Amino acid sequence: MDFKFDIEKNMEKVRCLETFIEKNRQVPGVLIPVLQEAQGLFGYLAREVMEIIARGLDVPVSKVFGVATYYTQFTFMPKGENDISICLGTACYVKGAQEILEEVQNILGIKDGETTPDLKFSITSTRCVGDCSLAPVVLVNDDIYPNVNKKEVKDIIAKYKVEVECYDHL
Amino acid sequence: MIKLTINDKEVSVPEGSTILDAAKQLKIKIPTLCHMSLYDIQFFNQSASCRVCVVEQEGRNNLLPACATPVSEGMKIRTDTKKAIRARRTIVELLLSDHPNDCLICAKNGDCELQKIAADLGIREIKYPGEIATFPTDNSSKSIVRNMTKCILCKRCETMCSSIQTVDVLTEIGRGFDTVMGAAFNLPMDETTCTFCGQCLAVCPTGALSEVNNVSKVWDAINSDKVVIVQTAPAVRVALGEEFGMEVGSLVTGKMVGALRRIGFDRVFDTDFAADLTIIEEASELIHRIQHGGKLPMLTSCCPAWVKFFEHQFSDMLDIPSSCKSPHEMFGALSKTYFAEKMGLKAEDIIVVSVMPCVAKKYEAARPELSEGSSSDVDIVITTRELALMIKEASIDFENLDDKEFDNPLGESTGASVIFGATGGVIEATLRTAYEFLTGKTLENVEFSSLRGMQGIKEATIDINGMSINIAVSHGLGNARHLLEKIRSGKANYHAIEIMACPGGCIGGAGQPFHHGDLSILDKRMNGLYKEDRGKTLRKSHENPMIKKLYDEFLGEPYGEKAHELLHTTYVARKKI
Numbered sequence A: 001m002d003f004k005f006d007i008e009k010n011m012e013k014v015r016c017l018e019t020f021i022e023k024n025r026q027v028p029g030v031l032i033p034v035l036q037e038a039q040g041l042f043g044y045l046a047r048e049v050m051e052i053i054a055r056g057l058d059v060p061v062s063k064v065f066g067v068a069t070y071y072t073q074f075t076f077m078p079k080g081e082n083d084i085s086i087c088l089g090t091a092c093y094v095k096g097a098q099e100i101l102e103e104v105q106n107i108l109g110i111k112d113g114e115t116t117p118d119l120k121f122s123i124t125s126t127r128c129v130g131d132c133s134l135a136p137v138v139l140v141n142d143d144i145y146p147n148v149n150k151k152e153v154k155d156i157i158a159k160y161k162v163e164v165e166c167y168d169h170l
Numbered sequence B: 001m002i003k004l005t006i007n008d009k010e011v012s013v014p015e016g017s018t019i020l021d022a023a024k025q026l027k028i029k030i031p032t033l034c035h036m037s038l039y040d041i042q043f044f045n046q047s048a049s050c051r052v053c054v055v056e057q058e059g060r061n062n063l064l065p066a067c068a069t070p071v072s073e074g075m076k077i078r079t080d081t082k083k084a085i086r087a088r089r090t091i092v093e094l095l096l097s098d099h100p101n102d103c104l105i106c107a108k109n110g111d112c113e114l115q116k117i118a119a120d121l122g123i124r125e126i127k128y129p130g131e132i133a134t135f136p137t138d139n140s141s142k143s144i145v146r147n148m149t150k151c152i153l154c155k156r157c158e159t160m161c162s163s164i165q166t167v168d169v170l171t172e173i174g175r176g177f178d179t180v181m182g183a184a185f186n187l188p189m190d191e192t193t194c195t196f197c198g199q200c201l202a203v204c205p206t207g208a209l210s211e212v213n214n215v216s217k218v219w220d221a222i223n224s225d226k227v228v229i230v231q232t233a234p235a236v237r238v239a240l241g242e243e244f245g246m247e248v249g250s251l252v253t254g255k256m257v258g259a260l261r262r263i264g265f266d267r268v269f270d271t272d273f274a275a276d277l278t279i280i281e282e283a284s285e286l287i288h289r290i291q292h293g294g295k296l297p298m299l300t301s302c303c304p305a306w307v308k309f310f311e312h313q314f315s316d317m318l319d320i321p322s323s324c325k326s327p328h329e330m331f332g333a334l335s336k337t338y339f340a341e342k343m344g345l346k347a348e349d350i351i352v353v354s355v356m357p358c359v360a361k362k363y364e365a366a367r368p369e370l371s372e373g374s375s376s377d378v379d380i381v382i383t384t385r386e387l388a389l390m391i392k393e394a395s396i397d398f399e400n401l402d403d404k405e406f407d408n409p410l411g412e413s414t415g416a417s418v419i420f421g422a423t424g425g426v427i428e429a430t431l432r433t434a435y436e437f438l439t440g441k442t443l444e445n446v447e448f449s450s451l452r453g454m455q456g457i458k459e460a461t462i463d464i465n466g467m468s469i470n471i472a473v474s475h476g477l478g479n480a481r482h483l484l485e486k487i488r489s490g491k492a493n494y495h496a497i498e499i500m501a502c503p504g505g506c507i508g509g510a511g512q513p514f515h516h517g518d519l520s521i522l523d524k525r526m527n528g529l530y531k532e533d534r535g536k537t538l539r540k541s542h543e544n545p546m547i548k549k550l551y552d553e554f555l556g557e558p559y560g561e562k563a564h565e566l567l568h569t570t571y572v573a574r575k576k577i
């Protein structure tokens, strides 16, 4: 899936990143801190941003991408307006969190870690969020949904959707 | 020196050697899979990812990978214990459990190192059936097919592409079960800076990387009512025999011509003819640049992978390569004009097939600059290996074929064109002609030995008419990058440079029979070419009588108007990332 990254609109942040690269380029093992800085600035690592990093550090872009995809901390799509986190910690998992994740994926037509093309929703599976007594737990942005069962998923998502027609499965 | 014993035999090896190096010295065989060392070109793949080479060390519990463990004083190694052998077997069984195992229809069937090791270990069942990591096949380019479902993540391709070619296309992406060897952003190959040199597939142990196979296209052409012309590059004739179990470096020109005729080509011509022509054009261009204050150095342009490399990496210097098309493209252009005219045919009635040592030529043939209207100069390119497949498919007894001669008029060639196939050959051939063009004197000693051999960068200064001409030759794109950077920063003062993307030049092309890690094969092929050159009475391109005739009848002046139209080309600046 392609999300166009608008360099013009993000010019200020791009400058920040370039300054960070410029300051730290001699530091050994600087690639990971630079990737972290970039993700901090933009929320995710766009292709264009990784190209800027490759040029700035004078390392092959393939290497930047290879390293970034190795670490689970980096994401490659912008988060949606509404980020749905599904806890896959032990307690939630035992209570069927996997099924809930699958249901969310089916409804939105995207996979874990992805974002809908209209940028409205994204799915992020997480580890234990510390509310095991409420398992399985789903978070949408800052709202907590306890003891979720598969049938409720539709209604939860519906609360956040703007245009009903977008999602045929609803 | 470090002393150790392997299987009770004592050996001393230099510090820093691996257990595998020491075992080799004792002629003790340890199976390997991911490991590959090509000392001649300083290629060392030491990812130690497969663990097929494990051995036991006395007094230690865990097994050691022989290819990556440095020797230490007094080490006692055993390669033949039950534990080591069993571990190797399990490792290969695990590899096979994540492999499609469709060997019978695999591009690498018979040449695959995984297949060989499974056979050597006598594996007869898939012991751990499980999920196979599958990835879509990348068919995007004209040259290379990537089937990562067959990848064993040995990293040889990555090492080749980054440390030898310095193109850095391939890298390991992701982690765990989903890890895949690919390009940045998972881009298809035709959207990357890949040069299509194919050296990655030349070292890939499995069918994960292979050339785009055009054999069926050639059969279709032969079975059509068009006139099908075939041409063969210099390097093919010293390698084709290997595919039929003949001695490495055997010169099989005559048998190759015979086989091509049996296969059913209407005309069997020689790219060497066009190589002579390339020399006339290139030497004329060089002289023109020297005499008219043109851009120097002039770089050869016969290697399409090298051309794509500079288009991406040195797009600010597009004016230094020679504008000459590569020989097989010149040949294609002439087939569809000069030859067509002679035969009373139209360009569309002719199909030109090139047999090349090269996978980049497949991409090159599709370049829009290299066509006239809707007709490409060259229609189909197959490699030495694909030709061998066709000969086998037609069940031709290659070894026992009689020697046959190329057809005319595009089949005559000199010794100068033959050596095109080896690194240094193009510039040596150019010098033979440029010398005589500039001095009007006969060049007595035609062999420029300082330009020959496997050294990565070779230099020589040649005195022509009191003028010192500085020459450099490089093979392997990393060496080329080094030269180009020197030129860009003004630190070099060369007149002419030859560059070939493949180590050893085209004899080491990615379309040649696989070397399986033994680069001495390249030396033997090289010797085969130099032998053919020595055996020719005519050894300078401008002495080729058919070339003279071609200029008289058709082209006019070398480097003239018609020559420009048909034999020269242009380059485009491409993205560096």
Ligand code: SF4
Residues within 6 Å of the ligand: B144, B160, B161, B165, B167, B168, B169, B170, B193, B194, B195, B196, B197, B198, B199, B200, B201
């Ligand atoms: S063909 Fe050459 S440039 Fe392309 S990926 Fe393979 S080694 Fe790298």
Ligand code: SF4
Residues within 6 Å of the ligand: B150, B151, B152, B153, B154, B155, B156, B157, B158, B181, B200, B203, B204, B205, B206, B208, B209
């Ligand atoms: S593609 Fe081939 S050479 Fe590259 S890592 Fe996979 S198996 Fe090894």
Ligand code: SF4
Residues within 6 Å of the ligand: B196, B197, B302, B303, B304, B305, B306, B357, B358, B359, B360, B361, B500, B501, B502, B505, B506, B507, B508, B509, B510
């Ligand atoms: S050196 Fe020869 S075989 Fe290799 S890419 Fe260039 S033209 Fe092809």
Ligand code: FES
Residues within 6 Å of the ligand: A087, A088, A089, A090, A091, A092, A093, A127, A128, A129, A130, A131, A132, A133, A135, A136, A137
């Ligand atoms: S496992 Fe889900 S909240 Fe602890």
Ligand code: FES
Residues within 6 Å of the ligand: B031, B032, B033, B034, B035, B047, B048, B049, B050, B051, B052, B053, B054, B065, B066, B067, B068
């Ligand atoms: S050959 Fe030694 S680890 Fe693969």
